[in-house]
Amino acid sequence: MAYQEIFSALADPTRRQIFEHLRDQPKTVGELAKGQTVSRPAVSQHLRVLQDAHLVSVQPQGNRRLYSIKREGLKELRDYLDCFWSDAFSAYRAEIAKVMDEKGKE
Amino acid sequence: MAYQEIFSALADPTRRQIFEHLRDQPKTVGELAKGQTVSRPAVSQHLRVLQDAHLVSVQPQGNRRLYSIKREGLKELRDYLDCFWSDAFSAYRAEIAKVMDEKGKE
DNA sequence: TTTCTTGGTAAGCCATAACTTACCGTAAGT
């Protein structure tokens, strides 16, 4: 359904780098821009795209905005990939994934 | 490493549709083009990109070329996604995936 | 209340990528 946005969001190398930087911990726009060669507005625009793809989320904290990874988009992507394993293991995999998602929420 | 090619290969909607059409069974270029609104050369070009991303493979059969899905690229992508589940379940997931790949090869 | 920081948005530029038509090589069919 929303594969389009997710795939194209992660297709850009700069955007993927930003996304990866969020893997360790939530960061502000300024922090993210510091690790990038592109300008801060560019980072803002990338974050917008990632947000639309449900790959990151924000919480404003006074002056700044703290971005963090949101696994929702990733989960969708994983489900998409899974349906290319057409054998019985696909279902098995899906089940495992489901269980782990539950755990992951804690 | 080669995430770039894989992500951008699947980011294009037409290309993804072609890829999905191969899910059921291997097909020739003509067959794939028939299900598409774009021209046959366009399909050829898309297949080239998918091939570079290790998402499809070809075997020539006389006059025609039979394209089929190659899970190598998908596997790489899945591994990439897995490393965003940073908890202990990531390792577990990876193990499961490995086992299932082995099984899948049969 | 100024001033500085933080960050989103607008406008415009430019490179890339997806498409087209035209062409060519090769294998089958007649």
Added chain:
DNA sequence: ACTTACGGTAAGTTATGGCTTACCAAGAAA
């Protein structure tokens, strides 16, 4: 041998998307 089917490649066009600078709004700090 000729013709038709199949499909890859070249060249050119156009739209999209990633970048920049400039600008603006809102919260801290002075």
